[in-house]
Amino acid sequence: MQIIDGKKISQEIKDEVKEEVAQLKAEGKDIALAVIQVGADPASSVYVRNKKRACEYVGIESISYELPEETTQEELMAIVDKCNKDPKINGILVQLPLPKHLDEDEVLLAIDPKKDVDGFHPVSVGNMVIGEKGFLPCTPAGVIQLLKRSGVEIDGKECVVVGRSNIVGKPMAMLLLRENGTVTVCHSHTKDLKEVCKRADILVVAIGKPKFIDDSYVKDGAVVIDVGIHRNENNKLCGDVDYDKVAPKTSAITPVPGGVGPMTIAMLMKNCVESKKLFGE
Numbered sequence: 001m002q003i004i005d006g007k008k009i010s011q012e013i014k015d016e017v018k019e020e021v022a023q024l025k026a027e028g029k030d031i032a033l034a035v036i037q038v039g040a041d042p043a044s045s046v047y048v049r050n051k052k053r054a055c056e057y058v059g060i061e062s063i064s065y066e067l068p069e070e071t072t073q074e075e076l077m078a079i080v081d082k083c084n085k086d087p088k089i090n091g092i093l094v095q096l097p098l099p100k101h102l103d104e105d106e107v108l109l110a111i112d113p114k115k116d117v118d119g120f121h122p123v124s125v126g127n128m129v130i131g132e133k134g135f136l137p138c139t140p141a142g143v144i145q146l147l148k149r150s151g152v153e154i155d156g157k158e159c160v161v162v163g164r165s166n167i168v169g170k171p172m173a174m175l176l177l178r179e180n181g182t183v184t185v186c187h188s189h190t191k192d193l194k195e196v197c198k199r200a201d202i203l204v205v206a207i208g209k210p211k212f213i214d215d216s217y218v219k220d221g222a223v224v225i226d227v228g229i230h231r232n233e234n235n236k237l238c239g240d241v242d243y244d245k246v247a248p249k250t251s252a253i254t255p256v257p258g259g260v261g262p263m264t265i266a267m268l269m270k271n272c273v274e275s276k277k278l279f280g281e
């Protein structure tokens with residue numbers, strides 16, 4: 001059984017990005033990422049902290065907007081607009097989820113697709129589906145990199161994605177399809193979830209329920225990717241997969257922490273460089 005080391009693989013990617021950033025800098029091209037956070041969702045705060053560290057490491061400037069919970073839609077839209085117009089800013093990331101009184105779709109739609117380093121704008125989603133160039137959403141793109149760089153072949157494999165969110169499940173299915181996997185997407189209305197999961201050569205789990213998937217959902221020798229991240233009462237992290245039960249049955253598995261999480265951030269850094277190279281002045 002192989003433990004897929006997301007920390008190590010994300011480090012490799014960050015080092016590649018760091019080199020590219022240095023080359024661009026030598027040509028006088030600096031990169032900046034704007035991160036807009038409204039309120040203080042604790043999971044988002046961890047992410048923001050790790051992202052700032054990654055920006056420092058690779059040499060990208062991060063510009064933070066930490067807005068109060070009571071921020072209005074108009075105020076938020078004005079900041080997005082300002083970032084769109086600022087030629088110094090190459091990437092814009094609005095931390096999700098936004099507080100309930102704000103319209104997430106309207107905000108994401110307002111981000112200039114040329115700065116959409118999260119890959120959430122409908123233009124980015126469309127490009128991903130058609131297979132054209134464009135920003136790929138960081139978490140699913142990170143999963144593909146984990147598989148490729150661990151020597152897991154996707155072509156022709158039976159891939160099962162559990163979860164159909166816009167940020168993970170749906171784009172994950174699309175990216176696996178692009179790699180010529182045979183893809184099934186499961187969700188809360190799926191009948192016989194267990195039986196479908198047991199068909200998977202590659203099982204990607206993104207349901208948001210701690211330790212939901214145990215060994216009875218997994219075929220012998222399958223590759224299991226756990227996108228979930230939860231914190232229990234003792235402040236210990238776990239995923240959607242019951243790692244201790246599932247790991248012995250797999251040929252490869254990602255841990256939580258140290259699996260998919262760090263890859264999300266590495267791919268964000270990669271998208272920022274891509275933005276500068278494609279659209280920067």
Ligand SMILES: Nc1nc(=O)c2c([nH]1)NC[C@@H]1CN(c3ccc(C(=O)N[C@@H](CCC(=O)O)C(=O)O)cc3)C=[N+]21
Binds near residue numbers: 093118257264
């Ligand atoms: N617009 C937007 N884009 C996002 O990509 C986005 C977001 N909003 N909102 C919040 C979620 C969550 N997310 C994480 C990414 C990395 C870790 C991460 O680095 N995890 C580490 C350590 C976690 C820890 O130490 O607590 C690990 O799994 O090993 C966690 C969470 C990105 N998100």
